[in-house]
Amino acid sequence: MARRTRRTHNTGATREALMTAAADLFAGRGFDGVRVEQIARRAGVNKAMISYHFGGKLGLYRAILVDLFAGMNTELEALGRSPAPADELLREFVGIIASRSRSHPGFPAMLIREVISGGQHMADSMLPRILSVFQSVRGIVEKGVREGTFRAVDPILTHLTIIGSLVFFFATDPMRVRMVKAGMLPEGVKPPSPEAFVIHIQELVARGLAAETAPVPTRR
Amino acid sequence: MARRTRRTHNTGATREALMTAAADLFAGRGFDGVRVEQIARRAGVNKAMISYHFGGKLGLYRAILVDLFAGMNTELEALGRSPAPADELLREFVGIIASRSRSHPGFPAMLIREVISGGQHMADSMLPRILSVFQSVRGIVEKGVREGTFRAVDPILTHLTIIGSLVFFFATDPMRVRMVKAGMLPEGVKPPSPEAFVIHIQELVARGLAAETAPVPTRR
DNA sequence: GTCTATAGGCTGATAGAC
DNA sequence: GTCTATCAGCCTATAGAC
Numbered sequence: 001m002a003r004r005t006r007r008t009h010n011t012g013a014t015r016e017a018l019m020t021a022a023a024d025l026f027a028g029r030g031f032d033g034v035r036v037e038q039i040a041r042r043a044g045v046n047k048a049m050i051s052y053h054f055g056g057k058l059g060l061y062r063a064i065l066v067d068l069f070a071g072m073n074t075e076l077e078a079l080g081r082s083p084a085p086a087d088e089l090l091r092e093f094v095g096i097i098a099s100r101s102r103s104h105p106g107f108p109a110m111l112i113r114e115v116i117s118g119g120q121h122m123a124d125s126m127l128p129r130i131l132s133v134f135q136s137v138r139g140i141v142e143k144g145v146r147e148g149t150f151r152a153v154d155p156i157l158t159h160l161t162i163i164g165s166l167v168f169f170f171a172t173d174p175m176r177v178r179m180v181k182a183g184m185l186p187e188g189v190k191p192p193s194p195e196a197f198v199i200h201i202q203e204l205v206a207r208g209l210a211a212e213t214a215p216v217p218t219r220r
Numbered sequence: 221m222a223r224r225t226r227r228t229h230n231t232g233a234t235r236e237a238l239m240t241a242a243a244d245l246f247a248g249r250g251f252d253g254v255r256v257e258q259i260a261r262r263a264g265v266n267k268a269m270i271s272y273h274f275g276g277k278l279g280l281y282r283a284i285l286v287d288l289f290a291g292m293n294t295e296l297e298a299l300g301r302s303p304a305p306a307d308e309l310l311r312e313f314v315g316i317i318a319s320r321s322r323s324h325p326g327f328p329a330m331l332i333r334e335v336i337s338g339g340q341h342m343a344d345s346m347l348p349r350i351l352s353v354f355q356s357v358r359g360i361v362e363k364g365v366r367e368g369t370f371r372a373v374d375p376i377l378t379h380l381t382i383i384g385s386l387v388f389f390f391a392t393d394p395m396r397v398r399m400v401k402a403g404m405l406p407e408g409v410k411p412p413s414p415e416a417f418v419i420h421i422q423e424l425v426a427r428g429l430a431a432e433t434a435p436v437p438t439r440r
Numbered sequence: 441g442t443c444t445a446t447a448g449g450c451t452g453a454t455a456g457a458c
Numbered sequence: 459g460t461c462t463a464t465c466a467g468c469c470t471a472t473a474g475a476c
Contacts, residue, residue: 014441028337032252036470046443051471053441109336116329117248118394127404130395135406156412157420164388165381172380174338175350184347186355192376200377208428234459256452266461271453273459 015053017043023064027106028174030113031061031121061121065114068107069129072100076136086144087209091202093137094162098198101170108171134159141209150209162205169197235273237263243284247326248394250333251281251341281341285334288327289349292320296356306364307429311422313357314382318418321390328391354379361429370429382425389417 021043025034036057040047054060075096079089101108114122115130137159144150176191185191192200241263245254256277260267274280295316299309321328334342335350357379364370396411405411412420 029340030250030252030333030337032250033337033340035468046441047470048443048472049441057470112332112336112388112391113250115395116332116391117250117253118398120249120253124402124404127399127402131399131404131406154412154416154420156409157417160389160392160412160417161385161421161424164385164392166384168332168384168388169380171332171336172384175335178338179347179351182344182347184344184351186351189376192374192380196374197377197380200374201381204381204424204428207430208424210427255450266459267452268454268461269459277452 014043014045014049017045018050018053018060019064019067022060023068023104023106023110026061026064027109027113027171031057058121062123062126064106065110065122065126066129068104068110069126069132071104072097072107073129073132075100076133079136080139085149086140086147087149087206089140090137090144090162090205090209093140094166094198094202094205097163097166098170098194101167102194105170108167108169112167112171133163137162144209148211151211153209158205158209162201165201170194234263234265234269237265238270238273238280239284239287242280243288243324243326243330246281246284247329247333247391251277278341282343282346284326285330285342285346286349288324288330289346289352291324292317292327293349293352295320296353299356300359305369306360306367307369307426309360310357310364310382310425310429313360314386314418314422314425317383317386318390318414321387322414325390328387328389332387332391353383357382364429368431371431373429378425378429382421385421390414 018039022034022039025039025042036050037047039057039060040050050057050060054063076093079093079096082089082092084092114120119127119130134156138155141150141153141155141158145152173191179185180191238259242254242259245259245262256270257267259277259280260270270277270280274283296313299313299316302309302312304312334340339347339350354376358375361370361373361375361378365372393411399405400411
């Protein structure tokens with residue numbers, strides 16, 4: 001998966017510095033909230049390099065998005081071929097989204113911002129990459145229902161629940177950081193670790209989707 | 221709760237038109253993605269009215285945020301005083317967030333954008349209003365654990381899961397609309413209705429938090 | 441591939457008439 | 459309370475030297 005333009009032995013260091021710096025900024029302030037000069041400064045390169053390497057601010061933004069989804073989908077592909085039971089696959093799905101959110105901190109926020117805006121900066125050709133994440137969950141859920149380990153839940157609803165709570169958690173870290181700094185958190189309340197959240201989601205989903213082995217406690 | 225300046229019988233129609241139009245636009249494109257001229261046009265009033273009534277673009281944005289949280293918290297207050305069992309209260313909490321997201325369509329996206337950015341446009345004095353939503357869930361969860369209907373879950377994790385999946389669902393409607401328009405949805409896949417999602421979340425949470433009456437099926 | 445200088449366009453705010 | 463006209467500042471993109 002080499003880049004294109006590569007004549008010298010400089011491995012596109014400028015390119016990558018720009019993408020890393022920009023991902024961080026775009027995540028925190030959105031496309032319109034970031035100045036190209038700011039990206040360049042943070043990346044330690046010249047402003048004009050953005051146009052040279054990416055054809056402009058939007059090109060840079062899109063390149064980041066493509067990279068993010070490509071990596072995500074590559075990692076998820078293995079799940080579709082695994083023979084593991086559905087409930088275990090779902091746990092792994094959660095783990096993958098979480099670990100990727102941590103290795104690429106800008107991913108959750110950029111994804112959310114983009115999706116919230118209806119994909120304002122995405123060409124139609126990018127939509128399948130988003131759908132592909134859903135297909136991954138869909139396959140697992142349908143498998144679980146078929147095998148009788150899950151109750152007859154809707155794959156879309158399940159997907160939206162899991163991905164929504166996960167990306168929300170990782171994307172909202174800045175707010176929790178601020179709360180702590182401002183000393184606003186109530187007594188005995190501490191921001192949860194990513195590990196704790198992942199386990200919580202995995203457990204909640206496993207129990208919540210489990211086929212009826214016993215009736216649900218209360219009911220109105 | 222009357223507004224201030226009201227000499228004539230004009231009930232601040234301009235003010236409200238601006239707030240409604242702006243909420244919609246801010247939700248879809250973020251603070252920096254919206255032009256004041258755009259807001260004014262959509263509201264059918266003059267550009268200069270934004271400065272006159274709100275002191276500027278930021279003032280308008282903040283006024284919307286304050287209104288949104290005030291309404292939300294007012295509605296949630298009743299939950300804290302209700303004698304209903306915890307699992308029912310949690311269902312109601314979900315219902316309230318959902319119905320408010322529908323009556324104020326800009327709410328979920330504005331909330332998410334703001335929280336993702338670490339509250340870039342919020343003064344410290346607004347932070348308690350966000351925390352207050354958490355406190356509401358916290359009270360319910362702790363009650364359920366105390367009464368033995370919930371297993372010993374962490375209120376913060378539970379709160380983040382519920383609020384995250386809910387606001388994500390409602391805020392991402394634009395993307396689903398686009399998917400449909402682009403004819404990109406796979407065979408037999410249709411965007412879920414808000415009602416279906418609410419029920420799904422309520423059910424998932426009720427089952428997922430229920431105290432151990434039976435063992436969870438599979439375990440690695 | 442990188443940098444400087446600059447152009448060209450747009451943006452939010454306000455002064456002042458009504 | 460509302461509107462028109464206007465301005466100062468800022469932002470992205472690029473031409474052209476190295």
